[in-house]
Amino acid sequence: MAKLSGAELRERLERELPLALADSGAQLPTPAAIHGPPPMVQESEDVLIVAERLIEAALYLRDTLGYSYLSDIAVVDFLAEDVFELVYRFYHLEGGAPLTLKLRVPRAAPDVPALTPHWPGANFHEREAFDLFGIHFVGHPALRRIYMWDEFEGFPMRKDFSKQGDKYIGDEE
């Protein structure tokens, strides 16, 4: 079983790809309190990297560490921090916990290198992230909307997407 913890991965990356690591280390951005008290910054095992170095780091995970299986790409919109966070999850085919890479891009210019040329399996994940969040994957061969129709304007999963017409929103219990 492949057992590499997030801390070990950070150590390895520090040694091999020092430029890939983002400075702010282990801190997660704090979600904007849309329906709750203001949260606290919390510790996490996941490794935060610089967006421009994503491909290098991902290929290092695949080719050197053997984490060849890209399972999921999730986007979180941290409106208060003005960033999108992307969460990449890689698995080893021998089993074990995932290695998670996170990166943050400013909401105004969400440019992220595409993994699709290296992992064809990232195709639909990235198209979904583009469709719902408007993340621009640089180098993606066919970055089109996947769920919404092509003429649709806006990105419906963004926190500031207008929810006008939904009478249940805004009435906190």
Added chain:
Amino acid sequence: MLKTEKLQINIGPQHPSTHGVFRMLVTIDGETIVDLVPVFGYLHRNHEQIAEVNTYLQNMPYTDRLDYFNSMANNHAYALAVEKLAGIEVPERAEYIRVIMVELTRILNHAGALGFLINDMGAWQTQLAFGMREREKILDLFELVSGARLMCNYFRFGGVARDLPAEFVPKLRELMVAMPTFVDELERLLRENEVLLQRAVGIGILPKELAISYSVTGPVLRGSGIAYDIRKAEKYSVYDRFDFDVPVGSVGDVYDRFLVRIEEMRQSRRILEQALTQLPDASGGHINPKARQNVRPPVGDAYARIESPKGELGFYLVSDGSSKPYRYKVRAPSFINLTPLGDMCRGYKIADVVVILGSIDIVMGEVDR
């Protein structure tokens, strides 16, 4: 040789073989597929957005609607994610009840999926009727425990909604006595069947390396010869206590996926048998009494995944400390398993597309979300 012209046609969105509203934009040369682009979104309702305005518990019945064939499996993955996020413990009896429900779901799904696959090959109704007959028996059991046949909404954070009724275990044992007969009959009918061999062997091949780089999961990945099963690879619940095998194919064609699913039904039955033997008595309770259902998890994120009948089903949750998820993301197996469809179909005939799609086993409720 006559010169032919390439032609673009649509299969779907309304087509009996697409298992829902799903469109394939196909470029053909004669009858051969040159290119295939899957198009979907007809059932898109922004499930994830709706989940953000619901409380955690309100999302439990909503997960039923993802893969409406396997509501129990969806419940399980979601419950695991919330429990991980909020640090809720689950009593042992509840873990066993969950495993029983999810393994029954797997049998039900495969019985149905194989029936539909044979249907797609043109052997109308016979196998589908047999599969649905078995499915009905399991749905009766689900009705017994949860009150609903399809949208079960049975799992709760820290356990399950109610304990097993007294007549459940005898009925399940009865079902399990009859089950091998069904699976054996299915295999005897079809394994050497000329129609199936002609339509399935060597069709829709997905080689090992491609299967990995395309991130496919479940029976499709195992059909390509990779023994990756989350129940073994990243054990969750009480799966470390059961002895079962992970069947794999050799070539990665439709036939291999077919055989993997048959064998998985047998393995699920093995797990059920062990789970029934080990099932703790009711004194431990079916739900953690300290677990609040109106949960307010601490700030943070959590990802939990299970081996659903179709592949890796995962839920990614981000909490801002309130009673509603800040972000709720579903990693849907049917959706990702569709990625290699174009590559799997290229070079085959139009009639094969239907069979290849059937062998992936998709549910549009989960693909479109």
